[in-house]
Amino acid sequence: MAQSLSLYSRANSFIELGKIMSLAAKSGSLQDSEFRYLYPDFYDSLQSAGNHNQWFTPENIVLALEAWGKALNEESVYLWIRMYESKIQLNEPKRVAVIMAGNIPLVGFHDFICTLISGNYFVGKLSSDDKILLPALADLLCAIEPEFAKMIRFTEGILNEFDAIIATGSNNTARYFEYYFSKYPHIIRKNRNGIAVLTGNESAETLKKLGSDICSFFGLGCRNVSKIFIPFGYDPAKLYTGIALFFNVLNNHNKYMNNYSYYRSIYLLNNTPHLDNGTVILTESEQYSSPIPVVYYQYYDNLEQLLIKLSSDDNLIQCIATDAFVSHKTVLPGNTQSPGVADYADGIDTMKFITEL
Numbered sequence: 001m002a003q004s005l006s007l008y009s010r011a012n013s014f015i016e017l018g019k020i021m022s023l024a025a026k027s028g029s030l031q032d033s034e035f036r037y038l039y040p041d042f043y044d045s046l047q048s049a050g051n052h053n054q055w056f057t058p059e060n061i062v063l064a065l066e067a068w069g070k071a072l073n074e075e076s077v078y079l080w081i082r083m084y085e086s087k088i089q090l091n092e093p094k095r096v097a098v099i100m101a102g103n104i105p106l107v108g109f110h111d112f113i114c115t116l117i118s119g120n121y122f123v124g125k126l127s128s129d130d131k132i133l134l135p136a137l138a139d140l141l142c143a144i145e146p147e148f149a150k151m152i153r154f155t156e157g158i159l160n161e162f163d164a165i166i167a168t169g170s171n172n173t174a175r176y177f178e179y180y181f182s183k184y185p186h187i188i189r190k191n192r193n194g195i196a197v198l199t200g201n202e203s204a205e206t207l208k209k210l211g212s213d214i215c216s217f218f219g220l221g222c223r224n225v226s227k228i229f230i231p232f233g234y235d236p237a238k239l240y241t242g243i244a245l246f247f248n249v250l251n252n253h254n255k256y257m258n259n260y261s262y263y264r265s266i267y268l269l270n271n272t273p274h275l276d277n278g279t280v281i282l283t284e285s286e287q288y289s290s291p292i293p294v295v296y297y298q299y300y301d302n303l304e305q306l307l308i309k310l311s312s313d314d315n316l317i318q319c320i321a322t323d324a325f326v327s328h329k330t331v332l333p334g335n336t337q338s339p340g341v342a343d344y345a346d347g348i349d350t351m352k353f354i355t356e357l
Contacts, residue, residue, distance in 0.1 A: 005147050007088050010117050011077050013145040018180045020140055024068035045136030049105065051158040053129050054255055056105050060217050061133070064105040067300045067338045072113075080341045080351075081117060088118050093151075094357045097162035099177070101169060102127025104217040106134065111166050113341065114350045116141075116151060120357075123162050124154045131156070140266045164357050166350065187345050187353055192318035193288045194225040194336045197306065199324045202333075204241055206323070209334025211242020213321045215249070215280070215318025216337050218256050219292050222318045223336045223344070226290040228297045229306060236275060236282050236297050243280050243295075250293070260293040288316045318346070 020039065024046065027035040036043040050056050081088070084207055096115045100108030109126070115122040116345060126134065135154055142149045159165070164185040167177040174190040181188070196210055213225040230236060250256050267274045274283040285296040300306040303324065310317065314329075321333045328347070331338075344350050 005119070005145065007085060007117070007119065009145065010119065010148075011081055013141060013148065014072055014113060014117060015074050015077055016144050017137065019071045019139050020069075021065045021072070021278065023135075025062050025069055027082050027239055033102030039140070042140055043134050045132050046162070049130070049132040049136075052132055053102070055218060055220060055254075056130070056133075057249075057253070059249065061105050063216060063337065064109075064133075068109055070338065071341050073140045076341055077117075083342075084118065084351050084355050091119065091355060091357070093120050094163040095161060096354060096357075097123040097125065097159045097165040099125045099159070099165070099167035100127050100130065100134070102129030102131075105130060106114055106137075106167065108222070109134065109137070110339075110341070110345070110351060111168075112138075114354055116148065118351060118354050120151075122152050123159065124152070125159055126154060126156065136228060137253050141197070145177065154297070160255060161206060164354070166353075168345070169316060184245075185353070185357055187346075187348055187350065189348075191283075191289060192222045192316060192346060193290075194223045194319050194321065195288065195310075196225045196228045196333065197303075197310075197322040197324050198228060198234065199303075200231045202323075206333050207238065207241035208245060209332075210239075210240065210321060211245050213336040214243060214295055215246035218250065218289075221337060223339065225321055225336060226295060227285075227288045228295065229300050230297055232301045234299070236284075239297070240275075240277050240283060240296070243277065247279050249278075256293060259291070263291060263294055274324045288313070294317070314347075 009062065030245070039183060050058055050061060098108060098111045101135065107130065112122060112124065126135065163179045166187045167181065168189040169177065171190045174188050177188045194213060196213065204248055210225065217224060228239060260279060264276060267281065272283060274281050279293065281294045282297060283294060284298060286298055287296060290296045297322050307325065310320070317329060319336050320327065320330045321336050322330055323332055342343065
């Protein structure tokens with residue numbers, strides 16, 4: 001059945017949705033009375049999401065809304081869809097099932113955008129940790145353009161009646177997804193991590209921005225920096241320059257501090273060398289994926305050799321916060337949690353995948 005909405009009608013609806021998300025973010029603590037009056041149902045959903053999941057603090061919900069509101073600007077969206085326009089216009093709609101993670105607010109929103117802007121039907125299986133925000137945004141989208149109502153379906157049960165699948169989870173769940181969905185066209189995403197590469201010449205302001213990459217969303221996102229490469233001779237305690245700005249936010253969150261107390265005890269019992277500012281633990285490690293509230297660091301002595309290592313470990317890395325070099329994965333410090341519409345998780349072009357179904 002051919003799609004009744006044109007590509008640019010769909011895109012414009014998302015641009016309007018982005019404006020509402022930005023408006024919500026500008027309300028700060030989500031207590032703004034004018035916003036509550038204009039969008040009472042959405043306002044209530046934002047409050048419910050925070051009550052449902054303690055990791056989804058008002059600040060973190062605002063951060064997610066702000067990032068996507070910024071990304072869904074007219075110029076960026078138009079430039080993005082033009083790259084796929086010819087294929088989108090020719091395709092018959094497919095049913096794309098999306099299994100979502102729930103580590104940070106709206107972590108599956110980009111798959112939602114890609115599926116619907118490309119004119120396909122979205123079948124969403126929500127994480128139990130994040131089952132309120134996306135349906136609330138879907139309701140707003142349908143209010144902007146009622147035709148979307150017949151293109152969106154959410155389920156908490158077994159997925160059925162779909163033509164392709166996009167699934168995001170841990171390395172363990174990825175093996176499960178590969179087994180059960182191998183006969184369908186699919187994208188299966190595994191664990192990846194944000195990292196940072198420092199030269200030792202970073203200003204205090206840059207280190208403050210890096211603190212945001214580390215601590216926003218309590219470090220739960222795959223784009224959060226969990227590992228930092230520093231040159232030999234660099235004092236890792238300098239990393240606390242930016243982290244210190246988040247001391248109150250982290251220190252006043254019970255779940256986060258429970259994790260901190262646990263790992264602090266483990267490191268002390270095992271005599272593991274580490275630094276500790278009472279909120280974030282720094283320890284040297286060759287691993288990439290650090291537990292909350294730990295940040296790993298590793299020394300390097302030659303940037304060119306480090307780049308070779310990072311290339312070989314590419315499948316473990318989501319993005320790289322640095323101003324030392326430029327690659328397809330680098331962003332400037334402070335920007336890891338502000339992806340644009342053309343930035344794809346795991347480097348897999350979701351729009352290309354969907355438009356070639």
